[in-house]
Amino acid sequence: MSTANMNIRVAIFEDAKLIRDAYEAILNGTDGYTCAGSFPDCNSLDLCIRKSNPDVVLMDIEMPGTDGIQATGFLSAHYPDIRILIQTVFEDDEKIFAAVCAGASGYILKNNGLAKLLEAVTEAYNGGSPMTPSVASRVLKLFQQFAPQVSQETEMILSPREKEILAMMVDGNDFRTIAEKSFISYETVRTHVKKIYKKLHVASASEAVVKAIRQRLV
Amino acid sequence: MSTANMNIRVAIFEDAKLIRDAYEAILNGTDGYTCAGSFPDCNSLDLCIRKSNPDVVLMDIEMPGTDGIQATGFLSAHYPDIRILIQTVFEDDEKIFAAVCAGASGYILKNNGLAKLLEAVTEAYNGGSPMTPSVASRVLKLFQQFAPQVSQETEMILSPREKEILAMMVDGNDFRTIAEKSFISYETVRTHVKKIYKKLHVASASEAVVKAIRQRLV
DNA sequence: GATGATATACCCCAGCAGGGTGAAATTGAA
């Protein structure tokens, strides 16, 4: 987690020149970070990204033309490896929801200080999703709204091994592959699968994986 | 948001005596925090809460008897004003999901340092939901699974008829049934299915339905 | 009018999936 031997390329999308320049200055002035590009809007987003080739994108929401949410959607679809850190003054459910759905990796408020910003960039770069606690609180509330209720009935009935095998089925493995990966015989896998089908009241792999996902058995 | 003029009452549920005592010590030793009670398990949860009357609960997950998830569910149902901060070593989707659904206000990992812990307690007390970035990352991924998401890419590539057939596959119909319901020939269904597989880059019905659900194609 | 995408339909064939049955070793609970 140290910033030593690390150089995180950051691209900034922010219409306010004052903030943009401040971010650029602190990034370039801190060891381990490079400002790969800073842009006042997302109207030539694809070009900007190809020019700057960033690891992490600092994305404002309110910008002239293409807004930060749309830009996030485009980036997560076309450049899935780029981490997108929303940084804004907005804290309303609608924007948070849209940003998260669009594929944002983090969501931090602008009044959190520059030290926190660098910390958040590093965390995003390392696969984390830094969020200001008040934002996280809203995400959790939204989450609780949308999360399907787990039916405790089916939760208990699958044995550990059965859950394991069901999970591999969800990942698209056929029975032979599952047997190899689990170091058990092909016929044993089939026995487990038959039991899973009976317990879930299904008759095919497709139905089983659908139920597994919908009821969050895996 | 300063800790001045503030006294946060914290109750600790943690089976490891070493950790429990460390938390108690740092809470009582820091201005603005009081350890209102520390308990090795949740087996007399209701009594513990009424005795200690906490603002924030530090909740471990793995405990003998009633585990932290169940306890969280009880507390959020019976004491909705108490903020529950999960603090654990577990970082798997299942536990995070369960904790969030049970009503946890935050989820922090144990290896994050005591300073961070106090910060998290304060943030939870103030209505925020402190989360370790790696945990937040998993929450966002789970969220994106359940939120109505539109992936423009794969959205376009499937023809209306193909989506229709894919939807029926997700509902557990076999090819013959789909043919009957759609008033087309069995072989036509198979032709469509083959095209769907090529477009989604999969090679089986299971994989196709998983992709269909995960990418919200149906 | 040519082209490409879509929708329809059929053939062949290897092979995996689904169902039934039986059985042994292990484990934990009654």
Add this chain to the structure above:
DNA sequence: TTCAATTTCACCCTGCTGGGGTATATCATC
């Protein structure tokens, strides 16, 4: 200790699934 559940393995058989190819009609677009 005995019983139920779990995990392991094997065989048989039916038939649906997956992959290959080929073909026609429609429709929009160029």
